[in-house]
Amino acid sequence: MTNVAVIYYSSTGNVHLLAQAAADAAEKAGAEVRLRKVAELAPQAVIDAKPEWAEHAQATRDIEIAALDDLEWADVILLGTPTRFGQCAAQLKQFIDTTGGLWAQGKLVNKVTSAFTSTSTTHGGQESTLLALNNTFYHWGSIIVPPGYADAVQFAPANGNPYGTSSVSNNQAAAVAEENLAAIDFQTRRAVEIATALNKGLRGA
Numbered sequence: 001m002t003n004v005a006v007i008y009y010s011s012t013g014n015v016h017l018l019a020q021a022a023a024d025a026a027e028k029a030g031a032e033v034r035l036r037k038v039a040e041l042a043p044q045a046v047i048d049a050k051p052e053w054a055e056h057a058q059a060t061r062d063i064e065i066a067a068l069d070d071l072e073w074a075d076v077i078l079l080g081t082p083t084r085f086g087q088c089a090a091q092l093k094q095f096i097d098t099t100g101g102l103w104a105q106g107k108l109v110n111k112v113t114s115a116f117t118s119t120s121t122t123h124g125g126q127e128s129t130l131l132a133l134n135n136t137f138y139h140w141g142s143i144i145v146p147p148g149y150a151d152a153v154q155f156a157p158a159n160g161n162p163y164g165t166s167s168v169s170n171n172q173a174a175a176v177a178e179e180n181l182a183a184i185d186f187q188t189r190r191a192v193e194i195a196t197a198l199n200k201g202l203r204g205a
Contacts, residue, residue, distance in 0.1 A: 002196045004031040004188070005070045008080030009038050009091040013056045013174035014118040014167055015080045021181045022078050022116070025188040034073070036066035038095040052173035066095055068102055075195045076112045077142070078188065079133055083117055086125035087132045096136055108140035110202070112195035114147075116165040116184055118176070126166035134163075145194045147187040159183045 004026040010016035016037075023035040037060060040047070047053050071077060081088040088096075102108050115133040117126050137144050147154055148162045158179040159165070165187050167180040 002029075002031045002076060002192050002199065003034075003074045004076040004078065004192060004195075005034045005036065005066075005074035006078045006080070006188075007036045007038060007066045007070065007092075007095070009082070009089045010060075010080070010118075011042075011056065011082065011089075012050075012052045012169075013059075014169045014176055015082055015116070016056065016060060017174055017176040018116050018118065018165060018167060018180065018184045019078075019080045021176075021184045022080070022188040025185040026076070026192055029189050029192040031076070031192050034070050035063060036070050037063045038066045038091045041091050041094060056173065068098060071099065071102060071111070072107050074111060075199060076114075076191045078114050078116065078191065080116045081129065081133070083119045083125040083129040086128035088117075088129055099140070103140055106141070108142055110198065111140065111142040112145050112191050112198065113137040113140070113142040114145050114164060114187055114191045116187065118167040118169055120169055120171050122168050124168070126161055127163055130161070130163040130166070143194070143198070145191045147183065147190060150190065151186045153179070153182045153186050156182070 008019040026033045081092045117129045156179040158177040165184040167176045
């Protein structure tokens, strides 16, 4: 069985919806799945000052916090983040920065990796955020599997990013288009398919 870790950060719920859709798609594809959020770094007072942020934090309080074991266990690693000035959120970056030990031991080599994001505006940094995450994947020695234009869903009006699923919230909480959910479903299934084939090939070599 292929193991899939969906690891994300979400403040108001948009990236969470994509992450949950990815986890559901992986399960439907026959994979073993771990859905994990990274630890929050923002002060509680800042969270409480924004009702939609506080509500989402409360609604997802039971989702486990990501650990390095989740990365080592996984055959597929999907990372999700809102964009922060064209880069990933500090919360996800902090988790990434703890992976040095796994990297040094070569335990992230040949993991199938892919990423997804959400922004407030159409040109709010989706592509640069995903490309920034790809820089991490290069260093890990992992195998990046983007959605590309390998399925008709990528040509839907709300989609079209070949680097990874990207949603636009227009400053609404938990407002992901159905087309985006279909896109992350395809992206996840593609990653699982490639990882399963890769594992079979490596075992048979």
